[in-house]
Amino acid sequence: MPPAIEMSGITKIFPGVVANDGVDLRVEQGEIHALLGENGAGKSTLMSILFGLYEADGGIIRIRGEDARIRNPNDAAALHIGMVHQHFRLIHNFTVTENIVLGREPRMPWGNLDLRSAEKRVGELSAIYGLSVNPKAKIENITVGMQQRVEILKILYRDADILIFDEPTAVLTPQETDELLLIFRRLKAEGKTIIFITHKLKEIKAAADRCTVLRRGKAVAAVDVAGAGEEELAQMMVGRPVSFHIDKKPAGPGDLVLRIENLTVESSGGHAAVRSLNLEVRAGEILGIAGVDGNGQGELVAALAGLLPVKEGRIFLRNRDITRESVRSRNEAGFGLVPEDRHRFGLVLDFRIDENFILKNFRSYPYSSSTGFLRFNDIASHAESLIEQFDIRSGRGGATVTRSMSGGNQQKVIIAREIDSSPALLVVSQPTRGLDVGAIEYIHRRIVEERDKGRAILLVSFELEEILGLCDRIAAISRGSIAGIVDAQDADERSIGAMMGS
Ligand SMILES: Nc1ncnc2c1ncn2[C@@H]1O[C@H](COP(=O)(O)OP(=O)(O)O)[C@@H](O)[C@H]1O
Ligand SMILES: [Mg+2]
Known part of the structure; x- marks a missing residue:
């Protein structure tokens, strides 16, 4: 059997960033393949190319042994490739089935929407893969874990047999994660090929057959998961030894x-x-x-x-x-707080790092003078010192707008500010x-x-x-x-x- 997917020499350049730099990815049919890498390593970009959301600047793709040009998601769907995105694309006041058939509505011979037979088909698919989804439920009334299963049903309904999941477990509880990994196994048992992105090594060990590691846009390794330890995978991912033990x-x-x-x-x-x-x-x-x-x-x-x-x-x-x-x-x-929703409560995303650092104390000395003016030299040196102390990576130091930073570095900005306030x-x-x-x-x-x-x-x-x-x-x-x-x-x-x- 030819591989389900061969991507060779895939390159994608965004202004100022080489997101994918000559990446090779080979996924066998019927395999659960993990894509591992730090934030910004290029995983979503690579999968977006496979799914036709971006066009690569270089490289070739072969699907089931045949050269493929995937210019848009319709091309991908025609090749039976489906993707479950990080953020779901469901309509909340529609039912499960209405969402699934959207754009592909089954019709009665006289043209009316045949929701009944669609519901039946959705129910059957749900049963085959053990998804326990109620075809008639409204999206707004079901949990995030269930909504994800609706996304899975949506691509199964369209006959996908290569299923791409971009960080599917980031939104799930530990129990829901275990259940999803079980669903992966059932999909595999029915002959589906799965690529799933994660940075959780445990999940890779629990579910994946093979794993390709991306680091700074390059594929640095492709390994059999059974033969690779968590430490080894982590080291390949970040390029240095990582300690899991919290000392x-x-x-x-x-x-x-x-x-x-x-x-x-x-x-x-x-x-x-x-x-x-x-x-x-x-x-x-x-x-x-x-x-x-x-x-x-x-x-x-x-x-x-x-x-x-x-x-x-x-x-x-x-x-x-x-x-x-x-x-x-x-x-x-x-009282100091590192909030769960770092975008809504932790940062003002359109402010720079140095401005985010003084959100709580800009009114007082040394950041403001007694006459109420901001004291920019002190604000800048304060930012420099925290950036160094907390190892915050940013393009333009304190002047970097936080919206443009990776999640890990945004979180470090919040933690630095909160810890700094003692x-x-x-x-x-x-x-x-x-x-x-x-x-x-x-x-x-x-x-x-x-x-x-x-x-x-x-x-x-x-x-x-x-x-x-x-x-x-x-x-x-x-x-x-x-x-x-x-x-x-x-x-x-x-x-x-x-x-x-x-
Ligand atoms: N649409 C885009 N425009 C500009 N830069 C982008 C875009 N998408 C991703 N990037 C950049 O490309 C790099 C890889 O991003 P991404 O593929 O999202 O990484 P990952 O999914 O591994 O976290 C990052 O530096 C990111 O900032
Ligand atoms: Mg991503």
Whole structure:
């Protein structure tokens, strides 16, 4: 059998960047092939070329042994290539089936839309691949994990047999991720070829047969996954040895910094998302909140930050009741936040790095003079020092507009700003979501360093591995309440998972 895909010498140049530099990719039919690489390595670009969204500047593509010219997604579809994008393209007030048939509606002989037979076909496909999708459900009423399955059904409905997934697990919970990897296996068993992009080595080990590694636009390796260790894959990806082990001494907890008493918070939709929650965090410890997304983590963090009102209960920061204080006075009282949504709450994307660094303290000396003027020399030297300290890679130093930076470097800008303000309490929510191992390693190390300087750290993460590696104590959150708290050294994924589900 000829390979499903052979891409040879693929080059794609964007203004100022060689996104793909003579890349070779060979994927056998019926194989699960992982594409691994740091942010910006060129993975999405390569797949966009395969799917006809971009045209390569050089190189050739052969599909099932035949030369192919793929100028647009229709060409790709004709070759039975389908892609599940990072951001779904579903219409929210349409049903599953209506979304799937969009642009390919089956008609009755007299021309009316034949939704009934479409629903039947969608139901059959869902059953074959174990997707458990209800063909009649409205998109707005189903979870993100289910929406992704609708995207999968959409390309299966169009007879795709090469399926491309661009970072499919970035939006999923650990459970949903496991389920997706199972679905990959069923697709493979039915003869489909899968390419999936990820930077999570565990997922590659769990699901992929082969793996091609991209680094700075070049394919640096293609290996059998069974014979490659996680460390080896990580090293190929970043080009230097990476340590997974988070080095830390036992915690030396000190004074009580955060005390949450009987906290109840309503979500913006009006239901009690946090319910009578109690929690304490001490100086010099990292307390992790483990839980499936949507169990009140977001509302808890928003209430701590002063972004959502508290319905009942109290929040104390170093014995000061901050329950009803403004965001600014919380910051002054020693509250630091690395928010989950770094684009909406962490950065002003159209501001430069140096401007983002002083968002919270531009009013005070040395960034403003007593007469209210910004003091640009101090702002610039402050930015230079943080950029160096936090190893932030940016084209134009402090003058770089943050929108143009990679996710990992944007996150470093936020973390640098929050740590630089020396908060007594640092709340970090999903600090490494979507980042590559190099950036993750760095951010974890900084969090531990801050703990060792005596800060109290509250970490919210959906990644159990991160929680287990980083925290001193772990609290499982379930339906808005703390279901249990354990010392990290006594915990494992299974025991925490059981508490999360209780
Ligand atoms: N449409 C575009 N215009 C300009 N530069 C782009 C565009 N798409 C990607 N790039 C750049 O090409 C490089 C590779 O990007 P991408 O393929 O998205 O990487 P990955 O998916 O591996 O994170 C990056 O430096 C990125 O900034
Ligand atoms: Mg990408």
